[in-house]
Amino acid sequence: MNRTGETDAARPGETEAERDDRNLIELLQELRVAGLGVQVLFGFLLSIPFTTKFASLNSRQEYRVNA
Numbered sequence: 001m002n003r004t005g006e007t008d009a010a011r012p013g014e015t016e017a018e019r020d021d022r023n024l025i026e027l028l029q030e031l032r033v034a035g036l037g038v039q040v041l042f043g044f045l046l047s048i049p050f051t052t053k054f055a056s057l058n059s060r061q062e063y064r065v066n067a
Helices: 016-050 059-066
Strands: none
Touching: none
16 A cells, blocks of 8 residues: 555556566655664764763763763
């Protein structure tokens, strides 16, 4: 099923190879979106050690954060 709730049937005049190409292109587009989300999340998590509150931790607390 696609996003509109219809089955993923071949479009009129579309060969099986064209349908496979279209499905591959849609899959790659979704992976690009997911990749961007991972980059944003990684950037956010990477910025945590550089916040001002991190500087006020004692060595035991820093070990927990870095472990």
